[in-house]
Amino acid sequence: MMTNPAPYDLFDITDRCFFVSGGAGAIGSGLVASLLALGAKVVSFDRAEHKPAPDNPRLLRLVGDATVDADVAHAMASAAARFGMVHTLVNAAGINIRASVADMRMEDLQDVMNVNLYTAVLLSKAFAAIEGGEGRSIVNIASLAGSYGIAGAAAYSASKAAMISFTQVCAIEWAARGIRVNALAPSAIRTPMMEPRLSDPTQAAALLSRIPLGRIGEPADLVGPIVFLASKSSSWITGHILAVDGGRTATS
Numbered sequence: 001m002m003t004n005p006a007p008y009d010l011f012d013i014t015d016r017c018f019f020v021s022g023g024a025g026a027i028g029s030g031l032v033a034s035l036l037a038l039g040a041k042v043v044s045f046d047r048a049e050h051k052p053a054p055d056n057p058r059l060l061r062l063v064g065d066a067t068v069d070a071d072v073a074h075a076m077a078s079a080a081a082r083f084g085m086v087h088t089l090v091n092a093a094g095i096n097i098r099a100s101v102a103d104m105r106m107e108d109l110q111d112v113m114n115v116n117l118y119t120a121v122l123l124s125k126a127f128a129a130i131e132g133g134e135g136r137s138i139v140n141i142a143s144l145a146g147s148y149g150i151a152g153a154a155a156y157s158a159s160k161a162a163m164i165s166f167t168q169v170c171a172i173e174w175a176a177r178g179i180r181v182n183a184l185a186p187s188a189i190r191t192p193m194m195e196p197r198l199s200d201p202t203q204a205a206a207l208l209s210r211i212p213l214g215r216i217g218e219p220a221d222l223v224g225p226i227v228f229l230a231s232k233s234s235s236w237i238t239g240h241i242l243a244v245d246g247g248r249t250a251t252s
Ligand SMILES: NC(=O)c1ccc[n+]([C@@H]2O[C@H](COP(=O)([O-])OP(=O)(O)OC[C@H]3O[C@@H](n4cnc5c(N)ncnc54)[C@H](O)[C@@H]3O)[C@@H](O)[C@H]2O)c1
Pocket: 021, 022, 023, 024, 025, 026, 027, 028, 045, 046, 047, 048, 064, 065, 066, 067, 091, 092, 093, 094, 095, 115, 119, 141, 142, 143, 144, 185, 186, 187, 188, 189, 190, 191, 192, 193, 194
């Protein structure tokens, strides 16, 4: 039988190692900084260069393309070699190429699927191939767009729907190994990716009118849910898609 963890232990991520794909991005870089502040060890992996940051022995920054097998294998091996174990993988690499279905270019659909789904598959396989470790987990950054249609975002929505299914399948297949797999489904978060919609007053007002908590999300709004899904506090939760949306999905 499981013993009750001390309350202060429930969300403790001290010395746990997180691997964050898309770690140089708006959500990823905020997450990396927060995880470090909470005492975790962090591997930030991105195809873009990271912004300069103070040296920290608990931070490893790697540049590579998460659609490329060899880059992923090298990054995961470097992470395990540096920190001994990778406890949580956060799949946050993502792109959005907007177009109506009629205008969508098939190569753009391919690019969006490659970054939003394929990288999560490659990284999850590499992560799961590491043997050992207690309480390991994957947190995929999906999107509400994976469950609802958004005109002009067919490629993105389809890729996030696929990520939701992938989350559920991994959760089932890896449960026996003690690897929990969950996803966040955020609504609009204020980052450059959302800028085209947020900078259009009509679209911004329409978005806001559907968010009961009355504001657009910030990258920081995702940190608590990620820590929750990676820590002991969610030890009996797997295959779950957690909406982080200011109440958006509670409305009609
Ligand atoms: N911003 C939002 O409103 C919102 C809402 C829901 C979900 N999300 C998801 O959150 C995640 C982060 O979004 P963001 O707004 O911070 O975007 P962002 O563009 O700031 O960050 C994405 C990062 O992924 C990296 N990346 C892209 N392709 C890569 C590859 N092949 N290999 C390695 N790195 C790669 C980019 O270089 C970038 O740094 C994405 O998956 C996005 O779909 C965002």
